[in-house]
Amino acid sequence: MDKTRRLSRFLDPKVLASIASMEIRARSVVEGAIEGLHKSPFKGFNVEFAEYRSYVPGDPIKDIDWKVFARTDKYYIKEHEEETNLSGYLILDTSGSMSFRGESAFSKLEYAATLAASLAFLMLKQQDSVGLVTFAEGVRKIVRPKAGMGHLKGICRELEASEPGGATDIGETLDRVAETMRKRGLLIMFSDLMDSAEAIIAKARQLRTRRHEILLFHVLDRQELTFPFEDTILFRDLEDKSEIVADAYALRREYLRRLQQMVTTFQSALRRAGIDYLLADTSRPIEATLRQFFTRRMSGAARVA
């Protein structure tokens, strides 16, 4: 498989066409050396101070620094960095469970990798810097964030090289990522979250307290979401290879109840912590999932602004 074709697996022209007109807007303040397309939501709130200048008629009254006025009896406007460059990590779960492919075109890993590549392309196109972390029981590979479209190939190469296998340990992975990121940044995780929900939520909250922006794509196959089986089935675990025989029809209601409970727990707990959570159904078109993601991001940014 030549490089162009391998890359095209993840950079579906239809996907890129559908999101090329959108702008990714970061919701968090990210320090960056390169002014990009992102507007800082913290502008005027002394988050990133630039300078004072005298007030001129026409300036917004709300931008006047009233403390300086109290001391000097003069009107000064506090200037901030208006645009910042984004630095982020794409964190991809490559555990054995991600190899599951129901009746969808992609396995969960392929779907997640495609999503990651698409987002990497867009971020690089906006001159943001993007890195990649792959993990299973622990971190497997780390690609440091860089800007420039040339970096895309490196990321795609690593994505292609990812092979599913092993158990899932998200807590360990997030600890490693936190050590790696000295500055605040954007973390976008793609995983089926087959780990302890409490541990995942606790680690994510820790990262959030370090003011990292976190996005979580919960990647699940359609068969996982609907459990459409009818017969007595010998289920084999893709991670630890254990087996269990069960009447799938009889289990379905209870299974779906527990899964719904788990999704709701993630959704509510993560959103309370200010973490974006998106359930990605691998049977849906990737562009639809991305469009849903961007729509939510834009509406979230508008709400904050």
Place this chain on the structure above:
Amino acid sequence: MLSFGHPLFLTGLLTAAVPIWLHLYFRRTPVPKDFPSLRLIRLSVDAVIRRLKLRNWLLLALRLAVLLLLVLALARPFVGGTFGNIAHTGSPSAFVVILDNSLSMGVTHQGISLYNSAKAKALEVLDQMGPYDKASVALLHDPGTLLFTQLSWDKNDLKEAVRNAPLSLSGTNLTGVLQAAVKLVAPVRSYKRTVYLITDLTRVAWKPLLDNGDLLARIDPGIELVLIPVGDGSPPNLAVAGLELEQPLVMKGRTAVLWATVANHSDRPRQTRLSILVAGDKKQDLPIDLEARSRKRVKVPITFPAEGVVDVAALLPADSLPEDDVRHLAVPVLAPPKILVVKPPPERDGSPSRDDIFLRFALNPLNRTEGATFLVESRLPEEAVSLRLADYTAVFLVNQRQLPAPFVDALAGFVLGGGYCVIFPGSRTDPEWYNSALLDALGGRYLLPARLFKRVGNAVSRNIAYQLTDLDTGHPAFSLFGAEGNGDPRRAQVWEFFQVQPNPGALVLARMSHGLPGLVEERRGQGKTLLVTFTADTAWTNWPLKPTFLPFLHQALAGMLGRRGLRGGSILPGAPVSLVVQEENLQKVTLLPPQGAGIELPIRREGEGLLHISTTRTEQTGFYRLVLTGKEGTRTEAFAVNPPPDESDLERIPARKIPRFTELSHRAGSATSLGQKVQEVREGRDVSGGLLWLLLVVALVETALANRPPAQRPGVTA
């Protein structure tokens, strides 16, 4: 209870193993499936494992049920048929229809005759008789009748017998008739055997059978007992339950006391009028108030002006059971009976015998010829030979040494024909002659109830006085003294008496104080002999001076007279009546029933000049006359036949309290005819159709449970 039309299909029950095998087989071959993580599946399995197991067992049970129902339906089961019968469905039937024709079935309630209803049901049962079936009909009255002693194939004969079966006025012999019916069908084991009992379920009729519970349990379980009740509820009923005389003897011109018993068998107090009829003429009309379920005895004094047997009837207004509203009593009104005293010769000084004097005084104290209770005639033995003993009621032998042989012979015949002989010994008595002439020489016609031995005690010195003890107060002679205030014969003293050894059939009415017999009586033919072991005068005892001597003699004679001839009113319908007379010249005996022409009865001659007359033509209730015609004229005996009082109680017993019987209730106008129900009992009900419906339902449930609908529930959403 369960039989099969096609029992070979039952081998299909082996297919029950199929679902078990399938169940086990598919349990071992699940479809493999890779899945991302089993964590949620394991949690779900833990949560639903019990429900899953239950469902699996339910599924297995349903599949087994489907197969079993299919096999059973194909085998064409019949439920409710002959219990425990080895004969399979389609076998011919052998059955007996027991039709209750007892008195209680004579009830007509709200215009419906219970007996006619029972007959109609019996005919319906017989209508179900197939060409290979055989049956009999029995009537339930007492003593009961098996109209066909062998099982008959002729349905028309059987039905005709039912149509002609008369209502009896007698009681119910449920035990006897049921046993006879069971005995009739018991041998035909290859037939389906059934006994149908059509009855009004009166409690009194069932009580003997239910009290003897073993009887029903002993009946062959292969014989089905089917109960077909008739009637509904117990109609109120009043009845004359008893009519009797207070005294054993009724004398012409003297007042007799009649007791009538009226019973109220309803649950409410009732008022009624009791009429007393003498020879058809109403003599008394008495209002009577009766409590619910109670009886009342009414005392009615009546004087009979003429001798002869008189029909006395107690009558109530007719109600739902008219047969028990009248009761008859045949009252023999007697002229004063004649008593012959065979006295000893006068004393040496020419004075009359003291024995004779005491006896004559005791029997006729005022020595009257008119209005006396007994007319006493004293004769020496040689004078008595020429007398016609049949003209006397009793003969007293008093202190006789020996008697002429012809007189002894005549006396033996007199006793066997119903006479009463009382023997008082005395100083003249020769025990050897007595034992020889009155006991040994007469063979079967002997007169002495006990063999005489030596004399005990000394009436001259009177050193030792004996007393009478162990009085038989159940005997008429002493029954009077059982009550307080009527005197006590035990106060009399006896200084000398004969030691005797009673015959094996004799009764000791009283003993002396040291245990030897004092008075011995023995029934001889239709009569009796009484031996008193001491004198009739005061030579050996002071009893003749005591106030108890006279009533003793009177009561002993009255008791004897009261049982002579035919008994007055205790004969039940259909029961045999017999009479033994000693009339050499009897030529014809005619029975005159209450209704219908007279019936000449056969006369059976027995030994020793006795004539035996008997009849069972006593089906009707009422007053019967028996006219005995001889060369010397005619005389009349009479008796009354009355219904059994128990039959008047129409209270019913619930059918559920009767074990072993299967009740087959049927009301007029119901959708299913009695015949159809009988058919169901005989063949059982074909339930294969019902089983197929049940199979369909079970199959649908199994399908719903096993072939679950495809997953339509939407999956998990964020």
